[in-house]
Amino acid sequence: MNGSEGIKISFEQREAMLRELMSRSLLGNEAAYRELMRELVSILRDFFSNGVRKSGVTDLNVVDDLIQETLLGIHRKRHTYDKEQLFTPWLYAIARYKLIDFQRRNYRFRAVGGLEPLTAEKYAEDWNEADPLLSASLLKAMADLPDKQRVAVELVKLQELSIDEATQRMGMSASAVKVSLHRAVKALRKNLEDG
Amino acid sequence: MVESRGFQNEGELIEALVGELKPVVRVSLQRRVALWLFVCTSALFVLVSIAKFRGDLATMFSSVPHVLTALCLVSIGVVSGYFSFLSAVPGRTIPKRALLMVTIVAVGSVVAMHWGQAGAGIGGLAVGLDPRGIHCTRTILFWSLILGAGSVMALRRLAPTRPKISATWIAIAVASLSSIGMALHCPADNFLHVLIWHFLLPFPIIVFLARLLALRLLRW
Numbered sequence: 001m002n003g004s005e006g007i008k009i010s011f012e013q014r015e016a017m018l019r020e021l022m023s024r025s026l027l028g029n030e031a032a033y034r035e036l037m038r039e040l041v042s043i044l045r046d047f048f049s050n051g052v053r054k055s056g057v058t059d060l061n062v063v064d065d066l067i068q069e070t071l072l073g074i075h076r077k078r079h080t081y082d083k084e085q086l087f088t089p090w091l092y093a094i095a096r097y098k099l100i101d102f103q104r105r106n107y108r109f110r111a112v113g114g115l116e117p118l119t120a121e122k123y124a125e126d127w128n129e130a131d132p133l134l135s136a137s138l139l140k141a142m143a144d145l146p147d148k149q150r151v152a153v154e155l156v157k158l159q160e161l162s163i164d165e166a167t168q169r170m171g172m173s174a175s176a177v178k179v180s181l182h183r184a185v186k187a188l189r190k191n192l193e194d195g
Numbered sequence: 196m197v198e199s200r201g202f203q204n205e206g207e208l209i210e211a212l213v214g215e216l217k218p219v220v221r222v223s224l225q226r227r228v229a230l231w232l233f234v235c236t237s238a239l240f241v242l243v244s245i246a247k248f249r250g251d252l253a254t255m256f257s258s259v260p261h262v263l264t265a266l267c268l269v270s271i272g273v274v275s276g277y278f279s280f281l282s283a284v285p286g287r288t289i290p291k292r293a294l295l296m297v298t299i300v301a302v303g304s305v306v307a308m309h310w311g312q313a314g315a316g317i318g319g320l321a322v323g324l325d326p327r328g329i330h331c332t333r334t335i336l337f338w339s340l341i342l343g344a345g346s347v348m349a350l351r352r353l354a355p356t357r358p359k360i361s362a363t364w365i366a367i368a369v370a371s372l373s374s375i376g377m378a379l380h381c382p383a384d385n386f387l388h389v390l391i392w393h394f395l396l397p398f399p400i401i402v403f404l405a406r407l408l409a410l411r412l413l414r415w
Contacts, residue, residue, distance in 0.1 A: 025216070026218065026219045026221070027218050028216060028217055028218035028219075030213050030216055033212070033213050033216050034209060034210075034213050037205075037209040037212065037213070038209065041205045041209075064204075064205070067205055068202060068205065068208050071205065071208055071209070071212065072208070072212075073354070073415070075212045076415075077285070077353070077354035077415070078219055079219045079220075079221055079222075080221075080283075080284050080285060080353050080354045081221075081285075082221065082284070083221075085286065085287070086286065089285075089286035090285045090286035091285075091286075092286070093285035093286045093356045094285050094354065094356060096356065097285070097354075097356035097357075101414070104410070
């Protein structure tokens, strides 16, 4: 057996396993579904890590976001899977769609200036006048946040925009804004607790 | 329904998804297309009824060229609708020659239409180019908008991973169906009138609008 045959067989085995798990999941088998989802996480992590790196994004949370969005997409659209068809093309079509959607949003996000680098000093300069009580440590923690999370906090918590308004400004889905906000608050809390 | 609310890790999300897992009853693509076609033709019947059917329907249906033209349009509508739904299933591909097939049938419908007028004399250039024909185009656009809205809802139930392709095909489909509706409403059979105001103007506009709105409307 040569190398290419080995790869071919392993691909076919994986396809057969995923297809079997998906077929059982469609019948409502929870154990199979759990196993399928865990398998998909590792497959999707490889796929998105490459895709996101090519987009020039360094925020590792993006890969997690994309994996979660894709798993949700697979869950909601699982009725479109035809047991007679291959599973892998179905999976990658959804993953590719989510990646392209992310790249499109990311492009819009950059276009509105959401990803401009911001330093702690710049933040302090901007916000000291507006709210003198904002401590230097919070300002530093804010500046240390990934760009997407920082803008989410700035728009929703500081400028008090609604999620819908922030969604429009950032060019992201409402759920993605909520995720960014949730992560930002968690990171800020941890950062401040650590001093 | 589980929503992306910032799960700490994939494990949490997976447990939430497993928690709401239910057996899935899959509706076949053919059945979906048949249902879509039934709803669209019913809606079109109502729309044409409101706008009033032309008086000489019996004469129209006894004319072979007219029937051929209508059959060509019906087949373009059905095939384009099927391709649109097919493209909204992840991992499925549309035959490469699909657009060529549809174009050939469209040319066939134009030839049949021309044949229908050959005996009567094409003449009527002034009638064909009469700008009042814009009323027909406007009506086709309006009908297509209504049929398109329902079609978008049907497509969103699937998972359009290539929204612009799905939107293009569904636009061709609803434009074809609306043109059939217009043929049942508009008494003018002048070749140029039908070609310009029923086909050449509305089709590109509908396809352009569909592609423009595809990413917004078919996002999931």
